[in-house]
Amino acid sequence: MKVLLISVWKPRKGGIITHVENLLKHSRNVFVILTYQDRDARNEPGIIRVPVINVPVLRGINFALFSFLKALRKDFDIIHAHYAIPQGLAGALIKKVRKKPLVITVHGSDLTVLGESRLYRPVLKWVLDEADLIIAVSRYMKGLLINLGIDAEKIRIIYSGVDSHATAEGDTRRVVFVGALVRQKSVDSLIEAFKDIKEGFPDAGLVIVGDGPERKGLEALVSRLGVPDVEFKGYADNLDSMFTSRSVFVLPSSKEGFGLAILEAMARGVPVVASKAGGIPEIIHDGQNGYLFTTANPQSLAEAVKKVFKDDDVRAKLINGGLETVKNFTWKAMAEETDELYEGFS
Numbered sequence: 001m002k003v004l005l006i007s008v009w010k011p012r013k014g015g016i017i018t019h020v021e022n023l024l025k026h027s028r029n030v031f032v033i034l035t036y037q038d039r040d041a042r043n044e045p046g047i048i049r050v051p052v053i054n055v056p057v058l059r060g061i062n063f064a065l066f067s068f069l070k071a072l073r074k075d076f077d078i079i080h081a082h083y084a085i086p087q088g089l090a091g092a093l094i095k096k097v098r099k100k101p102l103v104i105t106v107h108g109s110d111l112t113v114l115g116e117s118r119l120y121r122p123v124l125k126w127v128l129d130e131a132d133l134i135i136a137v138s139r140y141m142k143g144l145l146i147n148l149g150i151d152a153e154k155i156r157i158i159y160s161g162v163d164s165h166a167t168a169e170g171d172t173r174r175v176v177f178v179g180a181l182v183r184q185k186s187v188d189s190l191i192e193a194f195k196d197i198k199e200g201f202p203d204a205g206l207v208i209v210g211d212g213p214e215r216k217g218l219e220a221l222v223s224r225l226g227v228p229d230v231e232f233k234g235y236a237d238n239l240d241s242m243f244t245s246r247s248v249f250v251l252p253s254s255k256e257g258f259g260l261a262i263l264e265a266m267a268r269g270v271p272v273v274a275s276k277a278g279g280i281p282e283i284i285h286d287g288q289n290g291y292l293f294t295t296a297n298p299q300s301l302a303e304a305v306k307k308v309f310k311d312d313d314v315r316a317k318l319i320n321g322g323l324e325t326v327k328n329f330t331w332k333a334m335a336e337e338t339d340e341l342y343e344g345f346s
Contacts, residue, residue, distance in 0.1 A: 001077040002029070002076045004076035004100075006081040007087055009047065012036075015160075015260045018260065019105075019107070020082055023331075029339060032048060035049055037049040038052075048070050050062075050063055063087075064093060071094045072094075076100065078100055084114065088110075088127040091130075102131050102132050104133075104135070105135040105158075106257070109257070112278065124148070128145065129150070133156060133341055133344075134155050136158075137257055139157060156341060158341075160263070160334060161263070161334045162263035162266070168268050170246075172205065173247075174207055175194060175248050175250055179261055180212045181212030183214060184254050184255040185251075186252040187214065187218055188217075189296055193298035193302040194302075196302035198227065204229070205229040205230070206227075209239070209242050210233075210234070218232075239264065248273055248305050248308050249265035249270045254295050256275070258278070262280065263283065266323065269319050271318035271322065289318060290321070
């Protein structure tokens with residue numbers, strides 16, 4: 001089958017792009033990607049780029065309308081949008097004219113953030129009602145869809161995956177965060193917790209990988225609290241170099257659809273500490289393959305990290321538990337399950 005896949009795409013970075021990249025890599029279907037125009041993008045076959053207006057709200061409307069126009073004469077059998085708005089909105093408009101089935105994958109903030117917005121919620125509900133099938137990346141996300149009034153019969157849960165990675169090297173004690181620097185990631189609570197961690201382990205460093213609108217505020221918080229040894233790395237192409245054999249990965253989110261970065265850390269043999277938010281407890285079983293802490297509680301976060309730093313037996317237990325966990329989350333399985341959904345429309 002030929003799939004019109006509507007998504008953010010390279011040269012941008014992030015979890016959705018990783019997900020889509022691995023779907024393309026492992027699927028047996030053919031894809032045409034409909035995405036944003038980017039000044040750093042190369043012209044590639046199979047990539048359709050849409051002009052961008054960098055104005056809030058108008059940006060999404062612009063993308064949906066131009067995507068609709070671009071798709072009118074393209075050849076495809078099925079539409080698959082990753083993220084509900086504006087990608088899913090574009091898919092719903094295309095479906096209305098081209099009469100092709102529409103699949104939407106919801107990844108996280110399209111429900112946890114947009115679903116709480118008075119402006120976006122009615123549009124979100126219409127888009128999801130138009131979908132023939134909706135893929136949720138966790139049970140938690142399925143629950144949010146049902147609470148929004150979406151028919152449970154058309155929701156399928158397909159987890160994201162992870163590839164195997166080299167074991168982390170080096171003996172520097174390090175706390176690592178990887179993700180977008182947006183409010184719902186609660187990196188401020190990690191910085192507050194690190195001040196406490198630093199008092200118990202003066203040799204520890206905090207490495208923050210990623211970028212986003214909260215970065216300047218977080219840098220100011222580090223300065224205001226006077227916390228030393230905090231590095232903002234921006235986006236990193238090679239995450240392996242961010243971790244050491246004495247690292248702890250922390251995901252402090254207040255809202256989280258799934259937590260792909262947790263699997264990435266586990267696959268590298270890095271113990272994980274994360275909040276109890278959203279779909280995270282579907283991955284982490286407290287004390288077995290990681291530690292869960294109370295959301296927005298820096299003290300609880302700090303205590304969990306210090307447990308790992310002070311006890312090598314605890315570290316080894318969490319690493320082994322994580323390596324067992326990632327065996328259940330593979331990109332190949334994700335693509336196979338997605339292909340089966342596509343073929344249900346043939």
